[in-house]
Amino acid sequence: MKSFKIHLKDQLTKEVEAGPIAAQEALRHLHVGNLHRVIAVNIDGESRDLSTLIDSEVALEPIFLDSEEGLEILRHSTSHVMAMAVKELFPGVKVSIGPAIENGFYYDFDYERPFREDDLPKIEEKMKEIVKADLPFERSEMRSEEAIALFRDEGEDYKVEIIEDLGEERVSLYKQGSFTDLCRGPHLPSTGKIKAFRLTKVAGAYWRGDEHRPMLSRIYGVAFAEQKALKKYLHKLEEAKRRDHVRLGKELGFFSTYEDIGAGLIVWHPKGYMLRHILEDFEIHEHLKRGYEMVKGPQLLKTELWKRSGHFENYRENMYFTEIDEQSYGIKPMNCLAHMLIYNSKIRSYRDLPKRYFELGLVHRHERSGVLHGLLRVREFTQDDAHIICTPEQLDGEIKGVLAFVKDVMGIFRFNYELEVSTRPEKSIGSDEDWERATTALMKAMDDNDLPYQINEGDGAFYGPKIDVKLQDALERKWQCATVQCDFTLPERFDLFYIDKDGQKHRPVMIHRVILGALERFIGVLIEHYGGAFPTWLSPVQATVLTVTDRNIPHGENVLKSLLEAGIRAEADFRNEKLSLKVREAQIQKIPHMLIIGDKESDKGGVTPRLRSGKNLPFMTGDEFTALIDEEIKQRR
Ligand SMILES: [Zn+2]
Numbered sequence: 001m002k003s004f005k006i007h008l009k010d011q012l013t014k015e016v017e018a019g020p021i022a023a024q025e026a027l028r029h030l031h032v033g034n035l036h037r038v039i040a041v042n043i044d045g046e047s048r049d050l051s052t053l054i055d056s057e058v059a060l061e062p063i064f065l066d067s068e069e070g071l072e073i074l075r076h077s078t079s080h081v082m083a084m085a086v087k088e089l090f091p092g093v094k095v096s097i098g099p100a101i102e103n104g105f106y107y108d109f110d111y112e113r114p115f116r117e118d119d120l121p122k123i124e125e126k127m128k129e130i131v132k133a134d135l136p137f138e139r140s141e142m143r144s145e146e147a148i149a150l151f152r153d154e155g156e157d158y159k160v161e162i163i164e165d166l167g168e169e170r171v172s173l174y175k176q177g178s179f180t181d182l183c184r185g186p187h188l189p190s191t192g193k194i195k196a197f198r199l200t201k202v203a204g205a206y207w208r209g210d211e212h213r214p215m216l217s218r219i220y221g222v223a224f225a226e227q228k229a230l231k232k233y234l235h236k237l238e239e240a241k242r243r244d245h246v247r248l249g250k251e252l253g254f255f256s257t258y259e260d261i262g263a264g265l266i267v268w269h270p271k272g273y274m275l276r277h278i279l280e281d282f283e284i285h286e287h288l289k290r291g292y293e294m295v296k297g298p299q300l301l302k303t304e305l306w307k308r309s310g311h312f313e314n315y316r317e318n319m320y321f322t323e324i325d326e327q328s329y330g331i332k333p334m335n336c337l338a339h340m341l342i343y344n345s346k347i348r349s350y351r352d353l354p355k356r357y358f359e360l361g362l363v364h365r366h367e368r369s370g371v372l373h374g375l376l377r378v379r380e381f382t383q384d385d386a387h388i389i390c391t392p393e394q395l396d397g398e399i400k401g402v403l404a405f406v407k408d409v410m411g412i413f414r415f416n417y418e419l420e421v422s423t424r425p426e427k428s429i430g431s432d433e434d435w436e437r438a439t440t441a442l443m444k445a446m447d448d449n450d451l452p453y454q455i456n457e458g459d460g461a462f463y464g465p466k467i468d469v470k471l472q473d474a475l476e477r478k479w480q481c482a483t484v485q486c487d488f489t490l491p492e493r494f495d496l497f498y499i500d501k502d503g504q505k506h507r508p509v510m511i512h513r514v515i516l517g518a519l520e521r522f523i524g525v526l527i528e529h530y531g532g533a534f535p536t537w538l539s540p541v542q543a544t545v546l547t548v549t550d551r552n553i554p555h556g557e558n559v560l561k562s563l564l565e566a567g568i569r570a571e572a573d574f575r576n577e578k579l580s581l582k583v584r585e586a587q588i589q590k591i592p593h594m595l596i597i598g599d600k601e602s603d604k605g606g607v608t609p610r611l612r613s614g615k616n617l618p619f620m621t622g623d624e625f626t627a628l629i630d631e632e633i634k635q636r637r
């Protein structure tokens with residue numbers, strides 16, 4: 001065997017006298033520090049097991065357990081451990097696949113009954129035994145036919161199907177202890193490297209996501225490099241449960257859904273609808289301030305028109321259709337068409353542009369029932385939608401205007417956010433040149449404003465590229481809200497034009513944009529962001545008047561009346577109950593101000609406010625309290 005060189009990330013070079021040599025050995029020779037934290041290795045840029053034998057010149061890079069790549073390997077390896085535990089505990093179970101996902105992993109099983117939450121502690125215990133035994137993950141390769149025979153013997157039909165579909169000549173297997181899995185790898189060197197994991201939930205999942213195939217039982221888990229990180233994550237998970245908008249939405253009397261009405265259709269209760277109204281009011285104000293005009297189109301438009309716009313061709317499966325007088329109509333999934341007809345209702349001069357049409361547009365879109373979730377994914381929702389129709393020269397300025405709008409609004413809600421640009425998808429309309437022009441315009445607007453962004457290849461709308469805004473909530477979760485889409489195609493299809501300085505017809509450009517996006521979804525995000533404890537300016541109920549005894553009811557009624565007259569959203573609890581109980585209930589309702597009305601308040605004609613936080617304010621007059629609320633609203637606190 002000839003000697004060869006091993007490089008460490010272009011730094012050190014080691015001459016190997018005679019190979020082969022395991023990657024782990026090579027790293028040791030190259031004096032890599034903290035070798036006990038290294039769990040895999042990049043060999044010429046490809047991640048591999050530490051036990052991989054090297055017999056020619058390569059460049060190595062250690063993968064540390066707590067790196068992004070390392071965590072992915074840890075999480076995936078933990079799924080192998082879980083599969084082994086499940087196989088030992090539940091004879092006859094069949095395994096399918098077990099990938100790493102964000103923060104953790106899952107594995108799909110086929111068992112005589114679905115797994116339950118109460119199976120998880122037992123599985124965790126078994127996993128801990130496997131971890132403690134520190135079993136090495138051993139890689140082997142064999143011919144596909146051999147592997148098929150092996151898995152068929154074990155009754156592992158899903159593995160057989162996977163190998164058959166792969167159509168490779170050879171496949172790799174990994175074995176730890178008694179458990180062998182088909183896998184590309186890489187894995188941890190041994191199970192003992194797993195230090196912190198937890199099984200979190202079970203769910204049903206169709207084999208290969210196909211509803212015609214068997215329903216498998218999926219077990220989810222999380223895994224981290226160390227206990228501290230796991231604890232932090234679990235705390236966040238608890239916090240997310242506490243803030244769950246579906247539960248809070250019910251507790252706070254915001255909204256509900258009914259099987260009798262249909263999935264993904266929201267019924268707004270008084271407090272939820274009030275919150276919606278506050279947001280809509282806010283939106284109208286913010287739009288008018290920025291030169292938008294309010295418009296409204298109908299819910300139904302003839303299918304012929306949807307064909308002309310390209311929606312029928314490209315978006316049909318998300319739409320609902322109906323028939324009136326033997327004429328087919330489509331229920332609008334977007335608001336663009338009526339806006340274009342409004343534009344076309346008269347001849348526009350360059351002096352009229354830009355036109356900015358704003359609609360709180362109710363739309364219906366078909367979403368698969370499996371993805372519907374509370375307010376976050378629904379079938380009927382209202383977008384704060386606008387279409388800006390402008391000259392090509394105005395495009396940059398208009399995009400910048402929208403980005404500034406997004407910045408203002410996100411600032412008001414105190415959200416951080418990130419930007420992403422999505423480029424041309426496979427199913428799309430328009431020329432390459434137009435797509436190029438529109439994509440460049442979006443990127444330029446962000447570059448000019450020094451806004452960093454990511455690129456999502458092929459994720460644009462069918463009519464144009466877009467900027468997506470992802471906001472970050474109090475738990476650092478990301479949510480899609482605003483989008484800005486550039487469109488050269490619909491103006492063409494609907495023959496939009498304006499008369500330019502030269503007296504000739506020219507084609508305008510259209511921007512489709514939303515700021516909060518779907519109000520339903522945004523409210524869902526807001527509920528979780530604030531944990532239901534809305535700031536005063538957004539609270540459906542800003543103050544509640546609580547009497548100490550029945551003697552105080554007349555003054556309580558006066559206070560309530562004057563609050564309502566001052567435009568404060570107030571309610572009262574005059575029941576003959578203990579004050580402590582009334583306070584507790586108001587606290588559960590997360591009302592920001594409680595006005596305690598006892599004898600002192602009745603005699604002196606004022607109120608003593610108590611804040612949601614438990615803090616008591618000094619006695620004050622009704623006017624002083626109104627001024628205090630007005631100030632909070634003004635500052636959007
Ligand atoms: Zn694997």
Ligand SMILES: [Zn+2]
Nearest residue numbers: 334335336512
């Ligand atoms: Zn649109």
